[in-house]
Amino acid sequence: MTITLGDLRRSGPIDFESLEEFVRENEFPLIDGTTATFIYRGHADEVLLRHWIYGLSSTQAFTRIAGTEFWRLEMELPAQSRVEYKLEVVNGDEHRLVQDPLNANFAHDPFGANSVVYGHGYEVPDWSLPDPEARPGEIVEHVLGSDVLGGPRDFQVYLPARYRETRRYPLLVVHDGEDFLRFAGLKIILDNLIHRLEIPPLVAVLTQSPNRMSEYADDENHAKFIVEELIPIMEERYSLVGVPAARGIMGSSFGAVASLATAWRYPGTFSALLVQSGSFAFTDIGDEHEGGPVFDPVVKFVNAFREEPGKPVEKVYMSCGTYEPMIYYNRSMVPLLERTGMDVRYTEARDGHNWENWRDRLREGLSWLFPGPLWMVYE
Amino acid sequence: MRIRPKRKKKAATVCLLGPQRLEPTLDAALQSHGVSGQLAVVTAGWEEREAEIEELSEHVGRAVVNLGVYERVEDIFERDPELLTEMRKRHDRLRALQDLYRVRLGYALEAARTMLGRDEDPALLAPEQEAAIAAVRELDDQHLERIREIVAEFQGRVRPAERDHVVRHKREITSILADSSALCVAGGHVAILLNRMRLLDVVGAAEGLPIFAWSAGAMVLGERIVLFHDSPPQGPGDAEVLEAGLGVCPDVVPLPHASRRLRLEDPTRVALFARRFAGSLCVALDEGTRLDWDGDSYRGRPGTTHLTAKGAVEEVEAA
Structure with missing residues (x-):
């Protein structure tokens, strides 16, 4: 069975192997129009997106995909946007800020590197x-x-x-x-x-x-x-x-x-x-x-x-x-x-x-x- | 297709080449025209780097004499400050005129582009499109005429060709050219190249010699110089007529680095350019290209293209 972004959006059970295949075959964050879908895979009590977009809450919570260790988050990302972020993975009292393991794009600064997501239409000049x-x-x-x-x-x-x-x-x-x-x-x-x-x-x-x-x-x-x-x-x-x-x-x-x-x-x-x-x-x-x-x-x-x-x-x-x-x-x-x-x-x-x-x-x-x-x- | 201009100029072999820095083809062109012996070069467009012709000499592997046109004119200006003052005044007037022309051109080109982008009853639209392009052509012609008036007034009053230091340098250039088998004109700053070659009448002194030119060097040999860039970082990218060229090659608009400077994939822009300069061959002079003028017609080396009125980019001719 092949799953789609639409399947992810619907609640309900999703076949684990199909989900793995879906994640393997797509680049993340997945851009669909003005929507960015983030995926995190791993054991956690909570996963949060930490970003620095003024006007939005600086943390947004991922939702666990039922019955799996996959987490997902959708957020609006207007065309031409560029957003730097990290994931906050919470296990008990432990809070770890990590780069997005599924995203190969990084932006460096004097303090290290952040993951970066590009909105539709953005290109590195x-x-x-x-x-x-x-x-x-x-x-x-x-x-x-x-x-x-x-x-x-x-x-x-x-x-x-x-x-x-x-x-x-x-x-x-x-x-x-x-x-x-x-x-x-x-x-x-x-x-x-x-x-x-x-x-x-x-x-x-x-x-x-x-x-x-x-x-x-x-x-x-x-x-x-x-x-x-x-x-x-x-x-x-x-x-x-x-x-x-x-x-x-x-x-x-x-x-x-x-x-x-x-x-x-x-x-x-x-x-x-x-x-x-x-x-x-x-x-x-x-x-x-x-x-x-x-x-x-x-x-x-x-x-x-x-x-x-x-x-x-x-x-x-x-x-x-x-x-x-x-x-x-x-x-x-x-x-x-x-x-x-x-x-x-x-x-x-x-x-x-x-x-x-x-x-x-x-x-x-x-x-x-x-x-x-x-x-x-x-x- | 062999392209024959309507107006013939005196017979001369001229070879317009693509840019030479990354893919030099000058030596092959010289060989194909059977040119042997010493070359005289003009690199005045390189300004203060005029003397740096080592790469060029190495490429052609034969005696190369730099005519030193940039430095000669610097020497003339130093010794004849009145001429310098007059040339600066002329420059300022031409620049002011160019600014005025640019204002009108922007509106005229915008109208023409809008017309070409419309999709309506062809019976209604086509004459309107034609008229919009004709307005741009008329503006270009009028601008060129005003420039000619300013230049003619300057030539008549200041008589640069008769001034002692100009005469002396021209004599020296003529002497060097008498011992040369061809004249080569490199690119660079097109206005500096044009003004300095014109002041010393380098083309007149080279009469009878084959000429090989590239980039800005090719541009100055035409009858009018068209500045162009479709995607500049600032401004709308409206091609503009700068001045009359040296007129060695009739009915041609050389477009160096066309693939980089023009949006050749945009049929509307290509069509507008070709229709605006209709009657002239708008030739894309990219790396490896070559257009030969034998005094009668143009022949393109394979891969040499030109802009068409239909918005396409087509091969000039397989030689």
């Missing part, structure tokens, strides 16, 4: 995958003795393929640069977008803070380090255009706060700002908030920025996932940014607060902020 035709750029390691931060700071520099001292390049400052390389494939993406002529060959300086939660939260010294130490050393060592019109700064989450705060403290230094899932928490009355002490300086900064935004840059690309808690703050920032006279582009995706969301928006953001010679160059 081809421009984020290695392209053998794209000439590879180079990553160069550097150390800068920082007076402002009181010690040495490691940073990396991305040099585009065929970097030449005879040419002058735009500069992009990337917060959490090492993480962008590891978890968002930034080098592959820069190589590909340059190869496709969608952005010009550019130099990127990749910074990584050992204490990002404080340094990225509008720390005056961080902004000073970027503008008064890092950029001058970059312009001394590399062949850069060296004017605001050819400088950009970017980051995600707290890195977005650091990017905006740096641009705000040094208006006119950068022309382009790329902020993804910015942790732009603010309050409308008083300073009380629910983000905990780490958000105190963030709230203070964003409140001050909202009060007097000025016009830190010319163009802002901003993105946020609709499944992340920051969506409210990001949406709220858009009209404010637009009122400053900056050219603002804002994009939402059905995704969460994660590196692959940030990866997937890089083509749109970078090619808008740094348009490449696509229309003029035919090699």
Whole structure:
């Protein structure tokens, strides 16, 4: 007997061997239109889906298929969605968070890896995958003795393929640069977008803070380090255009706060700002908030920025996932940014607060902020 | 099918090739045309990398002389700042004109695409479709005419061909070409390549020599330069006329990297492109392809395709 998804949905006994065959022959989570079906097999008292979709309960319970050790859960998954999750398997007092054994798709971040489910129509962008035709750029390691931060700071520099001292390049400052390389494939993406002529060959300086939660939260010294130490050393060592019109700064989450705060403290230094899932928490009355002490300086900064935004840059690309808690703050920032006279582009995706969301928006953001010679160059 | 343009140009052997980086075919093309001896190359489209012709030299395995067109023009600009100023002014005017053209073009192309996407009584629809495409053609022609006016005014007033440093460099180029058996024109930045080749009249200096060109090099040899990309990361991807080309090859619109840059599987877009430039052979110059012009007609190497008014992509001709 062959069983179908419909059989699973109906209550009643299901032949065990047919169920095994069904699980063996399908990929899970099984996507049927806008419905995702998850299956877990194993002994448990309870199985829960743990995800980070803002607005939904963060845990959803699986149902045991009667008379078996199979568990199933259906949830709505709108088209184009990308959701990271883990399974919580409960046995007595033991609660284990595990990756989905039936799902081969993972998303990595500094804390490990989550299983990831793709909604109907979602595809990993081809421009984020290695392209053998794209000439590879180079990553160069550097150390800068920082007076402002009181010690040495490691940073990396991305040099585009065929970097030449005879040419002058735009500069992009990337917060959490090492993480962008590891978890968002930034080098592959820069190589590909340059190869496709969608952005010009550019130099990127990749910074990584050992204490990002404080340094990225509008720390005056961080902004000073970027503008008064890092950029001058970059312009001394590399062949850069060296004017605001050819400088950009970017980051995600707290890195977005650091990017905006740096641009705000040094208006006119950068022309382009790329902020993804910015942790732009603010309050409308008083300073009380629910983000905990780490958000105190963030709230203070964003409140001050909202009060007097000025016009830190010319163009802002901003993105946020609709499944992340920051969506409210990001949406709220858009009209404010637009009122400053900056050219603002804002994009939402059905995704969460994660590196692959940030990866997937890089083509749109970078090619808008740094348009490449696509229309003029035919090699 | 052997394609004969209606308007004939002076006889010249021209070979338009697909991109050469991954699948170089220049040497085979040279051999098939019986070209031996020194090659003169223009790599001005590569800008500051102009001198980096090692791979090209290695591929053809014979003497290659770089005409140094990019650097020569840099030298001219340094020595003749008035010419530089005037060329920049012309550039700014052309750029402003291009922006204005683009505004009208967007609406005209949108209308044409909408018309081609409709499915109604053909007796009613076909003339409307034709008119929508004619409006785009008229706009392209008008744009080209305005560009010609600006360029003619510049040529008449500034007389670049008569300026000392231009004359000197052209003389040197002519001398090199006299010792060469063919001219090769590589791709790169199409406007830089066009302007610099035009300023030094490289094609005039190469009269009588066979020309082998690829990518942007192929584009500048046509009568008009069409910029194209159906799926850019920003904007609608409207192909646009940039300028008149050098006019060596009549009635052809070379489309380098067509498979990558155009949605060839979309019959509406293909048909619109072919009908918009009807009268010209819209040739897809992908890797390994080749289109030969013998001064009378075009012949395609097997696998070389062109866009048709019916929205198909068909072989030009098996040579």
